[in-house]
Amino acid sequence: MKFVNKVQFCSLAAMVAVGVCSASTPGLADWAPEKDVEFVATSKPGGGTDRFTRAIHSAIKNNNLVKKDIRVVYQGAANGTQGLVYIDQNAGNPHKLAFATSQVWMLPLTSKLGYDRKDLTPLAAMAFDEFIIWVNADRPYDTVAEFLEAARKNPKGIKVGGGKSKDADHVFTKLIEARAGVQFTYVPYKGGAEAAVQLAGGHVDANTNNPAENLAQWQAGKVVPLCVASPTRMVNTGVVAQGKSWADIPTCIESGLDIKSFRFPRTVFMPGGLKDGQLSFWQDVMQQVVETEEWKAYVSKSGLTSALKVGDEFDAFIEDSEGVGTQIFERAGWLKK
Amino acid sequence: MDFIFDQLGLLSGGFSVALSGQNMAFLLFGVAIGILVGVLPGLGAANGVAILLPLTFGLEPVTAMIMLTATYWGALLGGSITSILFNIPGEPAALPTTFDGHPMALQGKASEAMALAFTSSAVGAMIGTLLLTFAASSIADFGLRFGAPEYFAIYTLAFASFIGMGGPEPIKTLIAIMIGLGLSTIGLDTVSGDVRMTFGLLDLIKGISFMLVVIGMIGIGELLITMERNLELRGVVARMDPRVIFRTIITLPRYWVALIRSAAVGCWMGVLPGSGATIASMMSYGFARRFSSNREAFGKGAREGVVSPETADHAAATSAMLPTLTLGIPGSGTAAVLLGGLLMWGLQPGPMLFVSQPDFVWGLIASMYLGNVTAVVVVLLSAPLFAAILRIPFAYIGPVILVVCMIGAFAIAMSLFDIYMTLLFGLFGYLFKKLDYPIAPLVLALILGDQAEESFRQSMILSNGGVGIFWDSTLSKILMTCSVLALVAPIILKNSTRITSRLRDQN
């Protein structure tokens, strides 16, 4: 009697368990947004992050990838930290996405910002903004080699302008210093736009802006690009300025500067505490986005490189980037105490 | 001469773009919204335009830009209405208009004050737009010559123009300036990358916006002062008498010195990135007072005290479009929002914009002439309407003003914390007004402090710590000398009149 009951009980329990499991999984795998969605742009309107957010927004809307309404909100204060704190505070909410850059994991290394990047869910890195070494057109250096030679002869004499302090431009400058054995004087301005104008006006000798930031000044003949910190040359071969194209700019490695790659990823993050199906839904959406015409047009117009990283690949990228950042910050003495 | 004809040709092309039915409709709409935004104390041009910006995503760029710039001009004008009638600037740039505009209204001259304000605004706007029409590329090049030391020299000049603004108790003015400077250092420091003076409050990382302080200290503060004696915030009854308006317009040329000087200050502040209509109007008022033969009249209803800031802020607003379009650097806070729009619509501001998008640029410039004229006409016609709305009993209008102020404060950075900050500043402003501490120097110091310090430290980085860099380039030499003169001149003038009068007495 007892034996039969035990076997019956166990098999009954097993059947129930299997039944419960198979009943719950289909629900999660088919998750789709139930409410209106919020795209949080961690910048002011018009900034690079804003255009990134809007490009994805139109790609999704025009191709009907998400059924619910999507609203773009701006939470750009304090270098976008405002938006990230907002996302952090909305743990478990799969209807809010934050669009940012590598600031998400880089900025916390140097300042106390009120969120832990490990509490956020990384969704995807979707495009990379290149870094180019630009010089003022009136300066005598035509190649990176000449530029670095001049820097070597004149420690701290060459002035490099960049956006903000201890941010990407500054880090890149420090990286060049380390790899080329030179010392620059870095002058922080409010952002890439200001650095572009200051370079055009000749108040600094060089800057490390992204392609889009200096394009107008290049077209006007005020600044000249020397090399791009990317493993391969940029792909756009259409003429953009002064008879040249983006693809005409040599890579840093080609020009003798040992920096294989320094790029600014455009990223999407979500609140922590999500359920499995929710994250994979959005990953799918982003994979579809990069195939759309809207995305391709955006990438080409902005001089970006489209490259999607999700899941483990993205996590590994973050870890790697954080590691490099920590190294550079440690050496420069900027690490948060 | 060829050049002028060329530009006029391009401009007439622009008019054909601007005069389309759709664009004119949006222009009118923009003006109306702008005036409304300007009249409401909680919303200013910058956050008003920022609020409207996302809506324009689907429009043609030139239409969107026409509408938003029309909002800008309308907001500046609307702000003057509340300044004159209620002693509360509806828009930060209208703050100096309260100094003489409201006393004029109290003396029963509200119509005159408003007519003066609106027509001087029109003159300032025209001059700024003319500058944009004929001098865009050369001024743009001029703008490139401004590096950190030059900027610092400009800020010094702005401060110098404001010394002596505080009234009879210089120590209180000093305290106000110091508080303003202190508040401006709160937040992320560009030069060092550190977060300063936040005392652990994360919401302060973004700093304290001057709009918050204006809404709080001046707007809510004024409300509290009036309510203290249970007075109704009724403001001054104003009937716009067309004869008075006409007469006032006729007398405007009498102030040609003030007009030209203020337009110059305005254009300059507009063209320079980082300083805009608010600084322009305050600087212009400061200079007007300094250089006037009748200094005592200022603050009590001096007409020049209304003409000067109004001309300057509109000149600044229009000429702020210059660096925005040609360099991609905003000439003022609101222009920064407009720049965001340009980028959002896929346009690339820069020297090539005039060449690659002439329809857009010239359509916009043409719309600036039309927009400013339209705005002035609309506001002259509708001023009595707004004045009437604001005569609604305080029981209804009071809480609405408070709520709009809270919304306006929130809208600056979409932050709830800002609402509390504004209310706290409201109390602070009440105490300031009650105990005769001047608020205007505080606001100026708040706007300029961080920028001036940043330029100074950038200059130090460039010069490796040498202070001589401020006298290196011709430009900064001129500016620094002007600042020194501006600081020292009134003292000399005062002493020289004392000496001459003593000599006269002796004789």
Next chain:
Amino acid sequence: MLRLDFDVKRFGAELAFAFFLLLIGGAAVAGALQMNVGWKDDGPGAGFFPLLVGLVLCAACVVQIVLTLKHRRTLQTPIFDGEAVRNLSGIVVPTALCAAAITVAGIYLPAAFLLAYFVHRRTKRSPIEIAAIATAVPTALYLLFDVALEIKLPGGWLY
């Protein structure tokens, strides 16, 4: 009940405010000292100007206190009395409560209550009229901001 028939002389108010500002100056100095206040090769550190500003502020406040004490006799006019407290608290308290409520209830509901309170206290309208006004205005604001302008104002638990 609160004794509201007091008055505060200008002297006391000036003195108290100056002391308050002195404390603020002290806080500024304290905040500045947490940072780098030196002047190196590349110019002043992040704390230099805040420190300078804080010190000058403290000094100015001290001078102001001294001046106030010196002119004690001329500052005996009453500046603040019970009536003022009553009038001001009539605005400050409801507004503060409204603001506090915004965090949980969004902006529209507390605004409705604020409006209702003011109308009730200052006019003789019937409760129905008050309710009508108090729903109409926030609804208008909602239509203006949330619907037409698409800015989501804080909604609290409403949405």
